[in-house]
Amino acid sequence: MSAQFMQYLLTGLTVGAIYALVALGFSIIFNASHVINFAQGEFVMIGGMATVSLTGSGLPYMLAIPLAIVAAALVGLALEKFAVEPARGASVVTLIIITIGASIFLRGLAMVVWDKRLHALKPFTGDTPIAIAGAAILPQSLWVLGVTLAIVLALSWFFGRTLLGKAMLATSHNRLAAQLVGINVRMVLFLSFGLSAALGAVAGILIAPITLTSYDVGVMLGLKGFAAAILGGLGSGIGAVIGGLALGIAETMSAGYLSSAYKDAIAFVIILAVLFFMPSGLFGKRGGERV
Amino acid sequence: MSLLRVDGLSKKFGGLNAVEDLSFDIQPGAVYSIIGPNGAGKTTLLNLLSGVYQPSAGHISFGEHDLTGRPPHEYASHGIARTFQNLQVFFNMSALENVMVGRYLHERSGLVSALMRSRRLARAEDACREEAAELMRYVGLHDYLSAAADAMPYGALKRLEIARALATEPKLMLLDEPAAGLNPTEALELDDLIGRLTGRGVTVVLVEHNMRLVMGVSDHILVLDYGRKLAEGPAAAVRNDPKVIEAYLGSAVAHDGSFESGIASAVAVAVEMRR
Known part of the structure; x- marks a missing residue:
C-alpha cells in the first residue's frame, strides 16, 4: 500500500466519520417520524459556531463544548416543538418542507447572530501530525475517529440495552402498537430531535479545527450526511456509519486520484446511483410489509 | 363499582x-x-x-x-391493553424484546438516569428481561425465547401479542x-x-x-x-x-x-x- 493511498484513506475516514454522525442524526429522526430533517446540517453549524463564540468569550473547551452541544440540542427540541409538532397530522412531505424552511431560517439567524466570516477552532490537542505507515494524521483526526467510535458504541448500547431506546425502535416500526403499550410517540419524536441535534453539534465541533466553520457550513455537510444515510439505507444505524465512512473514502480517493474538482460531485452521484439501483440502500429495509 | x-x-x-x-x-x-x-x-x-x-x-x-x-x-x-385481529408486532426486534417493550410503562427510566446510573439500569434490564421471559412461558412460548419476531409462525405471534399486552400489567x-x-x-x-x-x-x-x-x-x-x-x-x-x-x-x-x-x-x- 503506497503512502499516498494510506494518506487518502486516513483523510477519507476522518471526513467519513463526520458524515456518519450527520447520517445517524438523519436516521434517528427518520425512524421516529419518517421525516427527513433537512435542518440536520444546521445543527452541525450551530455546534461549531457556538463553540467558536463561546471559546471567543474566554471559556475553555471543557465548558464551551458541552454548552454548545446543549445549545444545539435545545434548538433541535425547539424546532420539533414549534415547527413540527404544530403541523402534526400533516403529510410527511409537508413536514420535510417545514424542515427545509427551518434550515433556511436557522442559517439566516446564524448570519445575524454571528457573522459571515470563516472561523477556525484551535485543535483540541496540538497540531503536530503523527506519522502512520508513511502517511501523516492530525491529532484532531484521531479525536474525530475516537469520539465517533465512542458515540456509535453508546448509541448501540442505548438502542440495544435500554428500554427507552427499545421504545424508540418500537415506535419506528409500528407507531400504533407502540402507543398501545403505553409509549408516548410524540415524546419519542421530541427526544429524537434533541438527540439528532446533539449528534450534529458534536460532528460540527469535531470537524471545525480541520475544515473551518461558518454560518453556511451546514448546507454541504447536511447534504453529504444525507447522501451517506441514503447509501447506508435510511433508518439503519449501522448503515449510516458504513455509508458515512464509504462516502468519505470515495470522496478523498476521487479527489486524490481523479481531480479535486469532482470531490463534491461524488456524493450526488452516489445518491443518484443508490436511488436508481438499490433504493433501500446497503442496510435498509427491503421488501414489502408482512401480512 | x-x-x-x-x-x-x-x-x-x-x-x-x-x-x-x-x-x-x-x-x-x-x-x-x-x-x-x-x-x-x-x-x-x-x-x-x-x-x-x-x-x-x-x-x-x-x-x-x-x-x-x-x-x-x-x-x-x-x-387497558389490547391485541389485534391483524398482528401488530415489532418485527424489527426479537420476540423477547417485543415483550420487554411492554414493560416500558413500569420500568421507564429517563434519558438522564439512563446515562448516569448505568449499573443500576443494567440490573433493572436483567430483571425486565427475566420478567418478559416469564410472561412468554406463561402464554406457552417456551420454544421462542430466543427467536426473532419475524421468524415466528402466526399462532405464536398471536400469543406474543398477548404476552406483550400482559407486560403492561x-x-x-x-x-x-x-x-x-x-x-x-x-x-x-x-x-x-x-x-x-x-x-x-x-x-x-x-x-x-x-x-x-x-x-x-x-x-x-x-x-x-x-x-x-x-x-x-x-x-x-x-x-x-x-x-x-x-x-x-x-x-x-x-x-x-x-x-x-x-x-x-x-x-x-x-x-x-x-x-
Whole structure:
C-alpha cells in the first residue's frame, strides 16, 4: 500500500466519520417520524459556531463544548416543538418542507447572530501530525475517529440495552402498537430531535479545527450526511456509519486520484446511483410489509 | 363499582354510524364477549375502548378516570391493553424484546438516569428481561425465547401479542379475534389461556367469531348489530335470545335447529364470504 493511498484513506475516514454522525442524526429522526430533517446540517453549524463564540468569550473547551452541544440540542427540541409538532397530522412531505424552511431560517439567524466570516477552532490537542505507515494524521483526526467510535458504541448500547431506546425502535416500526403499550410517540419524536441535534453539534465541533466553520457550513455537510444515510439505507444505524465512512473514502480517493474538482460531485452521484439501483440502500429495509 | 363504563358512545365515519349510542358496564373479573355479524362495529368499538379512535359522541370512563378523548398511551397507562385481529408486532426486534417493550410503562427510566446510573439500569434490564421471559412461558412460548419476531409462525405471534399486552400489567385486556387463523388445537388452548388471565385478576373483553370459544369462556355477552346493541346479558340468556338468532341467521331459521350449530354455519358462511 503506497503512502499516498494510506494518506487518502486516513483523510477519507476522518471526513467519513463526520458524515456518519450527520447520517445517524438523519436516521434517528427518520425512524421516529419518517421525516427527513433537512435542518440536520444546521445543527452541525450551530455546534461549531457556538463553540467558536463561546471559546471567543474566554471559556475553555471543557465548558464551551458541552454548552454548545446543549445549545444545539435545545434548538433541535425547539424546532420539533414549534415547527413540527404544530403541523402534526400533516403529510410527511409537508413536514420535510417545514424542515427545509427551518434550515433556511436557522442559517439566516446564524448570519445575524454571528457573522459571515470563516472561523477556525484551535485543535483540541496540538497540531503536530503523527506519522502512520508513511502517511501523516492530525491529532484532531484521531479525536474525530475516537469520539465517533465512542458515540456509535453508546448509541448501540442505548438502542440495544435500554428500554427507552427499545421504545424508540418500537415506535419506528409500528407507531400504533407502540402507543398501545403505553409509549408516548410524540415524546419519542421530541427526544429524537434533541438527540439528532446533539449528534450534529458534536460532528460540527469535531470537524471545525480541520475544515473551518461558518454560518453556511451546514448546507454541504447536511447534504453529504444525507447522501451517506441514503447509501447506508435510511433508518439503519449501522448503515449510516458504513455509508458515512464509504462516502468519505470515495470522496478523498476521487479527489486524490481523479481531480479535486469532482470531490463534491461524488456524493450526488452516489445518491443518484443508490436511488436508481438499490433504493433501500446497503442496510435498509427491503421488501414489502408482512401480512 | 364497574371497571369500565361506556355511556352513549358513537362513532361516525362520514355518513356511516359504525357505533351508535352504545352504553354498557364491564364488571371486574369477568370475561365480557362482544359478538355480532361482520361489520357490526366490534373492532371499531375496541378501537374506541383503546383510544385508537376518538368517539364522535359519548363517554368512556375507566375506574374513576374519564378517558374520553385521551391519546392511546394514556389508555395503556391506566391499565387497558389490547391485541389485534391483524398482528401488530415489532418485527424489527426479537420476540423477547417485543415483550420487554411492554414493560416500558413500569420500568421507564429517563434519558438522564439512563446515562448516569448505568449499573443500576443494567440490573433493572436483567430483571425486565427475566420478567418478559416469564410472561412468554406463561402464554406457552417456551420454544421462542430466543427467536426473532419475524421468524415466528402466526399462532405464536398471536400469543406474543398477548404476552406483550400482559407486560403492561393491564386491569382490562381487549382481545380482538384471538382465535382467528388458529387451528382447532391452538384455539382450544386459548380457552385455557383466557381462563388463566381472569385467574390473574385481568378482566377480559373478547371479540371473537369462534362461537365455541365465546360460549365456553364468557360470563357476559354483548351482541352488536349495525353498531347498535342488539342484546346483552349472561351468556346463557343471550344464546337463546331470538333477536340474536335472527341477526345471525335471518328469521326463517330462527325457529328450528340448535343455536350453536346455526351459529357455526353462519360463521362458516361469514368466513367464506371474507375470502
